[in-house]
Amino acid sequence: MAKNNSRNMSDQSSMNGYIKSICDIMRRDNTKGAMEYIPELTWMMFLRILDEKEEDEHLQSEAVGEIFEPSLKYPYRWRDWGSPEGKKRKELQEGHMDDFLNFVNDDLIPHLKSFEEKTNATKRQKIISQIFRNLTHTRLGSEKNLLDVLDKVDHLTSENIDDTHQFPLSQIYEGLLLKMGEKNNDGGQFFTPREVIRAMIRAVKPDVKHNGEYATFYDPGCGTGGFLAENYTYLTTPEISDLKLNASDYNHLKHDGFWGLDNSFTAFPIALANLVLHGIDQPHIGLKNTLSGRETYMDLFEGAPYKFDYIFTNPPFGGKEGDDSKANFAFKTGNTQILFIQHIIDHLAEDGTCAMVIDEGVLFRTNENAFLQTKRKLLDECNLWCILSLPQNVFVNAGAGVKTNLLFFTKGETTEKVWYYDMSDFKVLKKNPLTINKFDDFLMRLHSDKEEDKISEKSWYxxxxxxxxxxYDIKAVNPNIKEKEIPKPDELIKIIEESQVKINESLQKLKELT
Incomplete structure (x- = not known):
């Protein structure tokens, strides 16, 4: 492939700036907002990294005398049509106006989607077809703008990015997904702040093996795949996890470790691309309504275990489920999160652990039988070992009024006591974001073997x-915070009267000056 001699991207800021320049080109072609340009960049970045990956695999196979069968052949490989030096691209550009645009819309995209119909398609080809399942044509109507974007995406290679992270392209993609979670953006429903996910993972400390067998990870409402991707990053980054993986461990994580379901046609292809870009070669994601059981596409989820060792998830806030979903659960309610808790308990393996985000209303609500019975089941069948009360406004997509908590529980033991930690006094602001280091005290106390560390102004049993x-009201109510005393009515009247006197005196002084 042609090498680009422009300056390398050495940090997250320069990478984000580079991606912004690509989005600027898209915006001038009427591709407005993150929900439009992210799906477009998703398929381009996926094909770009796939081509580089298959080039490496071809060389490795050659070195040991094996035959390599690529997922894509000429002229559908990125190097053929996406690279400025590509043979097919040069041929098309030397032809008639819009020949290149027509090739992308009428040949490339239909070919990539066609793998879904082929019985002999490989798992990777099936993933390719699903990333393109919603795409009928490029959103870029101008051939010049399309070529400009492709040139910039072509520059996103391991040669041009300072490889300070295990898989640098994933860092770029995370920056894109962050845009989906910004306030007033329709994509916020699919995005959980990565600092929250990382804190949840560090609290659980998952391992590649569980009870002597390779562990499985599951998210029943996986959105864009953030929980699964972050778990993979944690497990494969020894500086964070202290794990030393061998070739067999990596093979399991890349091919058999990660499973997820979601019913969003928008999030599904983005999740697949996100996980592949993070290094998971075969993400097992199904397009399905987890609660009702309605299936759309489940080929990649085939062979899934019924129970999983680790479940990390953030079920939708404020959802209202219909009778088709209620029918599948013992404790019937329209509340989405209560049904998800029942689903999780059922699909959690013995000694398996779950970390989940929950709306605080679920914790204190006891006036509906399904809420009470579900929480009783949770405490009877699992050890609910921690509830973390998060600050207000952590989830901008949910609206300012939604207060959230994190639940941590392990199946197989009855709960005897719950350890609480309160972070609700932290003010999340643009200039004071919730970073991973804000969880340091929580994580230290959680993992400490000293019982005296468990009790503090912010933590209690x-x-x-x-x-x-x-x-079964399990809301976090910090016993160390004194309730503010409310003045009696006669005291309030006195305060108001005194304030009014001061106001009148100030008004009089102003009149004397005029």
Missing amino acids: VDIDTIKKKD
Whole structure:
């Protein structure tokens, strides 16, 4: 492939700036907003990295005398049509106006989608077809703009990015997905802040093996795949996890470790591309309504275990489910998160651990039978070992009024007491973001073997008998915070009268000056 001699991208800021320059080209072609340009960049970046990956695999096979069968052949490989030096691209550009645009829309995209119909398609070819399942044509109507974007995407190679992370293109893609989670963006429903995900993973400390067998990871509402991608990054980054993986461990994580479901046609292809870009060669993602069981595309989810060792998830806030979903659960309700808790308990392996985001309303609500019974089941069948009360406004997509918590529980033991940690006093602002280091005290106390570390102004225990007496209200109520005393009515009247006197005196002084 042709080499680009422009300056290398050496940090996250320069990478984000480079991606912004690509999005600027798209915007001048009427591709407005993250929900439009992210799907477009998704398929381009995926094909770009796939081509580089298959080039490497071909060389490795050659070196040991094996035959390599690529997923894509001429003229559908990136090097043929996407690279400025590509043979097919040069041929098309020397032809008639719009020949290149027509090739992309009428030949390339239909070919990539066609793998879904082929019975002999490889797993990778099936993934390719699903990344393109929603695409009928490029959103870029101008051939010049399309070529400009392709030239910039072509520059996103391991040669041009300072490889300070295990898989640098994933860092770029995370920057793109962050745009989906910004306030007033329709894509926020698919995005969980990565600092929250990383804190959840560091709290659980997952391992590549569980009870002597290779572990499985599952997200029943996986959105763009953030929980699965971050778990892979954690497990394969020894500086964070302290794990030393061998070739067999990597093979499991890349091919058999990660499973997810989602019913969003928008999020599904983005999740697949996101996981591949992070290094998971075969992400097992199904397009399905987890609660109702309605299936759209499940080929990649075939062979899934019924129970999983680790479940990390953020079920949708404020959802209202219909009768088709309620019918599948013992405790029937329209509340999405309550049904997800029941689903998780059912699909969590013995000694398996779940970390999930939950709307605080679920914790304190006891006036509906399904809420009470689901929480009772959770505490009877699992050890709910931690509830972390998050700051307000962590999830901008959910609206300012939604207060969230993190639940951590392990199946197989009854809960005797719950350890709480309160972060609700932290003010999340643009100039004061919630970074991973803000969780340091929480993680230190959680993992400490010293019982005295568990108790602080922000952390405390509540025993199961107290929870039962409160009808399974498990909301985090910090006992170390004194309630503000509300003045009595006569005291309030006196305060108001004194304030009014001061106001009148100030008004009089102003009048004297005029």
